Amino acid sequence: MTTLLSAQNVSKELMARFPDMVVESSGSAVLVKSQALLEVAAFLKATPGLDLDYLTLMTVVDYLDYFEVVYLLTSLQHNHSLTLKTRLFDRDNPSLASVVGLWKGADYQEREVYDMFGIKFVGHPNLKRLFLWEGFQGYPMRKDYL
Amino acid sequence: MGSEKPAVPYSSVDLDWAEGHTIESLKAESTQPIPDPVAWIDEEIKRNVLVSSVDYVIDWARRSSMFPAGFGLACCAMEMVATGTARFDLSRFGMEVFRASPRQADLMIVSGTVTWKMAPSVKLIYEQMAEPKWVLAMGSCAISGGTFREYYSVVPGVNRIIPVDIYVPGCPPRPDALLDGIIKLHHKVSKISIAKRH
Ligand code: SF4
Numbered sequence: 001m002t003t004l005l006s007a008q009n010v011s012k013e014l015m016a017r018f019p020d021m022v023v024e025s026s027g028s029a030v031l032v033k034s035q036a037l038l039e040v041a042a043f044l045k046a047t048p049g050l051d052l053d054y055l056t057l058m059t060v061v062d063y064l065d066y067f068e069v070v071y072l073l074t075s076l077q078h079n080h081s082l083t084l085k086t087r088l089f090d091r092d093n094p095s096l097a098s099v100v101g102l103w104k105g106a107d108y109q110e111r112e113v114y115d116m117f118g119i120k121f122v123g124h125p126n127l128k129r130l131f132l133w134e135g136f137q138g139y140p141m142r143k144d145y146l
Numbered sequence: 147m148g149s150e151k152p153a154v155p156y157s158s159v160d161l162d163w164a165e166g167h168t169i170e171s172l173k174a175e176s177t178q179p180i181p182d183p184v185a186w187i188d189e190e191i192k193r194n195v196l197v198s199s200v201d202y203v204i205d206w207a208r209r210s211s212m213f214p215a216g217f218g219l220a221c222c223a224m225e226m227v228a229t230g231t232a233r234f235d236l237s238r239f240g241m242e243v244f245r246a247s248p249r250q251a252d253l254m255i256v257s258g259t260v261t262w263k264m265a266p267s268v269k270l271i272y273e274q275m276a277e278p279k280w281v282l283a284m285g286s287c288a289i290s291g292g293t294f295r296e297y298y299s300v301v302p303g304v305n306r307i308i309p310v311d312i313y314v315p316g317c318p319p320r321p322d323a324l325l326d327g328i329i330k331l332h333h334k335v336s337k338i339s340i341a342k343r344h
Contacts, residue, residue: 128162132299133263135166140298 002074004028005082010050017043029083034069037086038097044073044084045102051075052082055103058110060117062143067094067119088119098124116141168266176265176306201338208252208278209335212328215251215271216244220258222285222318229321239328248274253331255324256310259287259294260301272308280335282327283310286317293317 007025014022014030021036032040044052052073061068071084088094098121099106110121111130118139121127129136138145218226230236230244245251248271260268272281283304286292291302304310311334314327 128159131263133166133169134162135170136298138298145298 001079003080005050005080007082010044010082013047013050014040014043023087027083028081029085031085031087034086034088034096037069037084038099038102041071041084041099041102044082049078050082051077053077053103055099055105055109056081058099058106058113060113060119060141062117062141064143065089067091067117069096069113069119071099093120094118095120095122097122098127100124115139118142165266169262172265172269172307173262176301179303179305180307180309182305182310205336205338208338209332211240212252212280212332212335213243213245213250214241214253214255215248215275216246217254217271218257219260219264219268220285220287222257222287225318225321225324226255226257226284229324234321234325236325236328239325239332241328248272249276251275252279253328254279254281254308255284256281256288256304257284257318259292260304260307261299262301263299265301265307268304269307278338280311280331281308282312282314282331284314284324284327285319286315289313289315 005028007028007030011022011025011030014032018032018036018040021033021040023031023033025031044050052075054074054076056072056074058069058071061070067088069086069088072081073084074081086096088096094117096119098110100110100121101123107124107126108130110124111127113119114121114124114127115129115131116139128134132140218224228234230242236242241253248254252275254272254275256268272279281304283289287294287300288304291297291300294300295302301307312327312331314323316323319327
């Protein structure tokens, strides 16, 4: 069975490498600052012992004050998993680095998030609406839609 | 052989915007339900003997071998498929051949939620079917949008975009209910006169 990595241990490694970038860690979830997301993700994927080489899912939660982007990462080699989170406070023009370069599976999921929440993923090869059509007004999964 | 890029007839961006435009214009023109094409049943048509016996034969032929278009949209499609299996046995009514092409089909069973993105395709399939053609709206989603009536992405009833002959309520309707709707449609078809249709 897949075991959950302890976020405390991982965040210790992360803090040594990226000082000031880890906001909090609890359970198996690490919350990092959004500007460091891509470097942290690359670190988690490439570090021996962690090897989080598989993106199980990514999604977004709208807390009205901020968007929380959630990545559920798994290592196929060690069979353990970790949740990586980051927060975006800019509601009018939220943007985040794309992780498609690291995990190909993020392609459609980032497009879905863009479609439903309007978060722009910088560096995404084909960022356009996935389920809705071009010309649709607004982002329907936001809490303040309607 | 050449190093220059081959000429691309269109870009995917143009295609996306064209699709968006099609959907938006369909949405704008489909604000009201299309009335039931049932008015002709109530009209008393003075038939002469010849027409009514020709009618009888033609209507018998039409209702006895009505081919549905194989066309599933959402969860209701499972019940439609079940209706075609041996347990409920749609072939008792000469209808077991679900046609893969709308050009060979007489009946369109709209089984499930119609989204605005799907709506132009639904309309296109309807238009591709040859006359005479009938539409059966299966389930509350196809009838009125059902649970999703107020949604941003769902057509509030397929009768906004195409005329519907028979409504089968339920979420999903049981195969028996679908069969009942089909039998009612057969009764309806047997009242059609070639002297007057629509
Ligand atoms: S009516 Fe119910 S079963 Fe049928 S498509 Fe809608 S939600 Fe699904």
